[in-house]
Amino acid sequence: MESNPATSRLTAIALSFMAVIWVSPFSWLILNAFNPLSTGQLEIPRSIGLDNFALAVSGNAGRQFLNSMLIAAGTATLSVVVGISAAYPLSRLRIPGRNAFLWTLVLLRMLPSAGVLVPLYFAAQRGGLLNQFGVIIALTILNLPFTLLLLKNFFDTVPIELEEAAYVEGASLFQIVTRIVLPMSRAGIAVVWFFSFTGAWNEFLLPLIFARVQDAFPMSVGLYAAFGQQGAINYGFLTAFSIIYAAPAIGVYFLLRRNMNTGFAGVGVKG
Amino acid sequence: MADVSLRGVRKSYGSVEVVHGVDLEIKSGEFVVFVGPSGCGKSTLLRMIAGLEPISGGDISIGGKVVNDIPSPQRGIAMVFQSYALYPHMSVYDNMAFGLKLAKTPKDEIDQRVREAARILQIEGYLDRMPKALSGGQRQRVAIGRAIVRDPRVFLFDEPLSNLDASLRAQTRIEIAKLHDTLTATMIYVTHDQVEAMTLADRIVVLNAGRIEQVGTPLELYRNPVNTFVAGFIASQRMNFTPVTIEAGKLVLPGNKSLTLTHPRLANVRTIGIRPEHLVLADAANADLTGTLSVIEQFGEYALAYVELPSGDLVTVKLDGAPDLQLHQTVHIGVPPDAVHLFDEAGRALR
Numbered sequence: 001m002e003s004n005p006a007t008s009r010l011t012a013i014a015l016s017f018m019a020v021i022w023v024s025p026f027s028w029l030i031l032n033a034f035n036p037l038s039t040g041q042l043e044i045p046r047s048i049g050l051d052n053f054a055l056a057v058s059g060n061a062g063r064q065f066l067n068s069m070l071i072a073a074g075t076a077t078l079s080v081v082v083g084i085s086a087a088y089p090l091s092r093l094r095i096p097g098r099n100a101f102l103w104t105l106v107l108l109r110m111l112p113s114a115g116v117l118v119p120l121y122f123a124a125q126r127g128g129l130l131n132q133f134g135v136i137i138a139l140t141i142l143n144l145p146f147t148l149l150l151l152k153n154f155f156d157t158v159p160i161e162l163e164e165a166a167y168v169e170g171a172s173l174f175q176i177v178t179r180i181v182l183p184m185s186r187a188g189i190a191v192v193w194f195f196s197f198t199g200a201w202n203e204f205l206l207p208l209i210f211a212r213v214q215d216a217f218p219m220s221v222g223l224y225a226a227f228g229q230q231g232a233i234n235y236g237f238l239t240a241f242s243i244i245y246a247a248p249a250i251g252v253y254f255l256l257r258r259n260m261n262t263g264f265a266g267v268g269v270k271g
Numbered sequence: 272m273a274d275v276s277l278r279g280v281r282k283s284y285g286s287v288e289v290v291h292g293v294d295l296e297i298k299s300g301e302f303v304v305f306v307g308p309s310g311c312g313k314s315t316l317l318r319m320i321a322g323l324e325p326i327s328g329g330d331i332s333i334g335g336k337v338v339n340d341i342p343s344p345q346r347g348i349a350m351v352f353q354s355y356a357l358y359p360h361m362s363v364y365d366n367m368a369f370g371l372k373l374a375k376t377p378k379d380e381i382d383q384r385v386r387e388a389a390r391i392l393q394i395e396g397y398l399d400r401m402p403k404a405l406s407g408g409q410r411q412r413v414a415i416g417r418a419i420v421r422d423p424r425v426f427l428f429d430e431p432l433s434n435l436d437a438s439l440r441a442q443t444r445i446e447i448a449k450l451h452d453t454l455t456a457t458m459i460y461v462t463h464d465q466v467e468a469m470t471l472a473d474r475i476v477v478l479n480a481g482r483i484e485q486v487g488t489p490l491e492l493y494r495n496p497v498n499t500f501v502a503g504f505i506a507s508q509r510m511n512f513t514p515v516t517i518e519a520g521k522l523v524l525p526g527n528k529s530l531t532l533t534h535p536r537l538a539n540v541r542t543i544g545i546r547p548e549h550l551v552l553a554d555a556a557n558a559d560l561t562g563t564l565s566v567i568e569q570f571g572e573y574a575l576a577y578v579e580l581p582s583g584d585l586v587t588v589k590l591d592g593a594p595d596l597q598l599h600q601t602v603h604i605g606v607p608p609d610a611v612h613l614f615d616e617a618g619r620a621l622r
Contacts, residue, residue, distance in 0.1 A: 164323050165356040169370030169421065170344035179369075183360045 029239050038236035052240035061241055063215060064222035067132060068201055071218050072248070074136040075200035076193045079143045083192060086144070087151035088177060092160075102152065105145035113142055114205060121209055135210045135218075139200045147192050154188030155181060194256045198249055219245045272456055273334030273347065273424035274299045275320065281328035282315055282481075290315055290481045292329065297459065297474075302451050304460045306468040306504070307478035314429055316478070317461045321350050321427050334424060346425075349418035353430040355410045357402040357417075363389075364398040367417045381420075388419040391453065392446075408439045415447075419454070428460040432467060444470060465505055469493070477501050499544065499618035508547040508575065510612070511586050513560075515543050524606070525582045528559045532608050536621050542614040547575065547589040549610035558603030560586060564596055578602045 024042060032038040033052055035045030057065060090098050124134045158181050166176045182189065204220040211217055217225065223245060226238055275297040282290040290312045297303050305313040318324040320331055322343030330337050338346050357366050364385055371381045389395045392412045402410055411431060418426055431447075432440045448471055451458055462468055468475045469489045477484040477492065477500070485492060485501045496502035502510045515522045517538055521529040524543075534540070553559070562580040576588045576596060588604060596602065613621040 159354065159356065161352050161354050161356040162358060165350070165352060165417075166358075166369070168321060168323070168343045168348065168350050169417075170373045171369075175373065180358060184358075186360075 029242060032235050033239035033243050035236060038239065040233065040235035052236040053244070055234075055237045056240040056244050060214065061219075061222065061226075061237075064217050064219045065244065067211075067216060068218035068220065068245075071132055071135050071139070071203070071207065072197045072201040074132075075139040075143065076196040078136060078140045079147050079196040080189055080193050082140060083144060083147035083151045084177075084182070084189070087148050088155055088181065090148065091152045091155035102145070102149055106149060109142065109145040117205065117209065120206075124210060130210050130212065132207075132211060132216055135203075135207050136200075138206055138210070139196075139203060143196050143199065147196065150192055151185070151188055154185040158184050191256065194252045198252050201248055272299045274301075275425055275457060275459065276332050277316075277320075277329065278332075279329035280316070280319060280326055280331060282312070282319060282324065283327045288327075288481065290319075293481075293483055295476060295483065295486065297457060299457055300455050302458045302460065302471060302473045303476060304462060304468040304472035304474075305476050305478055306462055306465055307484075308504075309463060310480075311478040312481040313461045313463075313478045317350075317427055317429055317459060320425075320459065321348055322346050323350075347423055348425045348427055349421045349423035350427040350429065351414050351418050351431045353433055355402075355414040355434075357410055357413055359402050361401075362398065363394065363400055363402070363405070363413050363416075366402065366413055367420050370417070370421050384420045384422070385416075388416040391419065391450070392416050407435050408443060411435060411443060415450070419450075424457065426454075426456050426458040428458065430462055431460075432462070433464070440467075447471060466507055469505065469507075475505070477504060495620070495622065496544075496612065497620050499542065499614050499620075502544045502612055502614075502620070506546060508587055508589055510544045510546050511550070512542050512544050512614075513584060513586070515540060524559055525580055525584065526561055530559065530606060530608055530611065532611065532613075534613060534621060536615075537613075539615045539621060540613045541616045542618070544612035544614060545606060545610055547587040549607060550586070550588040551605045551607065552588070552590065552594070553603045553605035555603050557605060559606040560604040562586065562602060562604075564598055564600050564602050567596055567598065569593055576602065578604065 028042045031042065031045055032040065034048050034050070036047060036049040036051040038045070038052070055061065089095070090102065095101075120138055124130050124138065127134070129137060162180055162184075163176050166180050171179065201218075202220065203218075204224070207216075207218045208221045208224070211221070214225070219241070223238070223241060226241065227233060275295075277293050277295040280290060280293045281288060293316060305316060307313045315324060319326045320333075322338070322341070326339060330339060332338060333346055333348070358369065361369065367385045367388060368381045371384065376384075385398070386395065389398055392415060394409060394412050394416060397405060397409060397413075402413065405413065411434075414431070428447075432443055435443060444467060447460075451471075460467070460471060472489055474486060475489055475492055476486050479500050485497045487495075489505075492501060492505045496505060496510075499512060503512070513525060515524055517523070517540060518529070520537065522532055522537070522540060522543065523529045530543075555561070560578075560580060562578040564576055565579040565585070566577040568575040568577075571593065573592070574590045574594055574596075576590060576594070578586045578588060580586060586604065588602075615621055
């Protein structure tokens with residue numbers, strides 16, 4: 001195809017226009033968050049300050065940040081602990097139908113979680129778990145199928161001979177798992193932890209249903225509730241709050257990238 | 272040091288029995304090699320001695336004590352795996368110290384023992400490296416070092432050299448022989464490589480299909496194999512087997528030449544075996560076998576000539592030096608009667 005300066009200039013203008021449209025929500029978010037006198041318009045702020053952020057980490061909003069952290073870290077840690085305890089035997093013991101079992105779990109997980117919300121709610125109500133702990137347990141249960149599948153596959157890559165060598169040297173099963181299998185599956189455990197963390201951090205529906213008082217809201221629900229509070233929308237607060245809400249996802253992304261590079265199962269064997 | 276004895280040891284997986292009642296006495300300080308083709312049960316036998324595989328019948332005792340129900344760590348054994356099984360997330364030092372740390376050995380004793388083993392194996396320079404930074408041969412030494420630091424009564428080696436290349440294998444073989452000399456420990460070594468078996472063993476145990484075929488020193492097996500299996504398995508060039516018929520008290524070879532041999536049970540002979548290195552070239556007048564040269568492999572110091580007999584059988588002849596033979600030429604072979612092994616219908620040796 002022939003390219004003449006006129007058409008390429010037109011293409012450039014068209015693409016820039018698309019780019020502006022594409023980034024405008026982000027620009028709006030950032031410009032408003034750093035503008036203490038934000039009005040909700042896409043404009044260059046007349047003054048720049050962190051007042052909105054101060055507002056977004058104090059009082060109710062700060063509590064919601066902690067709630068989110070608690071739910072996300074709690075879910076991630078519980079998923080990893082339960083996942084390891086279940087995936088290791090699934091990887092090592094010849095349980096008949098273990099693969100069918102795993103894939104059935106995954107199939108069940110494919111159902112939208114809203115579909116199981118009602119039974120989940122009543123189970124939590126009966127168990128007295130309509131609180132953050134209940135959210136953590138419910139999210140862990142929903143996470144488990146994929147957690148199990150992922151961890152089992154990671155454990156499968158740890159050569160059985162390493163465990164036999166450790167056993168001959170006098171290691172107990174607990175020592176074999178904690179000193180050989182887990183360190184070698186570090187990358188897999190990190191992936192599971194971070195994914196569970198982001199999943200739980202982003203979760204909206206379950207905390208909304210389970211935690212029915214403002215004090216127990218995580219940020220996802222808090223953001224929703226912040227609309228129209230005190231009669232008007234405080235765009236500065238809302239945008240700063242959104243940025244803080246999105247930050248962990250970015251942090252997790254970088255942590256994940258670093259940890260994904262440390263998979264080294266299989267190095268100790270063969271030459 | 273401890274002796275190891277197996278009495279009627281069996282192993283079955285479900286209804287399939289893979290080791291059929293093995294009896295064996297291994298003396299303290301002896302170097303015994305289990306050799307056999309894949310699937311003969313040699314590794315299973317070793318893993319049963321190690322305690323990694325439960326036994327289905329019989330008794331295994333180490334140092335005079337039955338260890339059937341004693342877990343592996345308390346058997347006083349150390350094992351070197353075919354894949355080395357080094358812990359990839361630990362340094363060489365930590366790999367070697369792992370077992371001692373588990374046993375809560377005092378720190379300075381661990382240090383002293385690890386450094387002593389590293390000195391013996393000449394790996395002192397790599398103690399801080401990770402396994403992935405080592406070559407195959409170095410990893411092999413670390414794996415052996417990990418066994419040495421535990422000062423076991425019995426060393427178990429499961430095909431330790433099969434992942435090394437040929438030259439490194441020969442070198443490590445010599446080192447293992449030296450090691451046995453220095454450590455004076457009982458060693459049980461599994462391999463499918465009969466060269467390793469011949470060169471390392473005080474005694475070789477030849478296994479086939481879950482049974483012991485023969486136990487003896489390397490030279491005993493070489494000189495007096497009890498059957499065609501052992502005869503064919505031991506030595507680097509496989510023994511030639513030729514069917515024979517008996518006529519008027521003489522062995523008749525293919526091609527109708529006869530061998531003068533006396534044996535009380537000559538009438539039972541169905542096959543003779545003769546090693547390639549014992550066959551000689553002859554001239555047409557006194558040849559025992561005649562055929563055409565189909566392949567010749569020149570090694571410089573010796574050559575292997577593959578001679579096709581009119582019957583279609585291939586006979587291997589090992590010749591010293593670099594013989595001047597042309598492909599497809601007629602080759603006359605002489606069979607020295609005193610080097611012939613006689614086998615009956617079932618493949619058992621007649622002595």
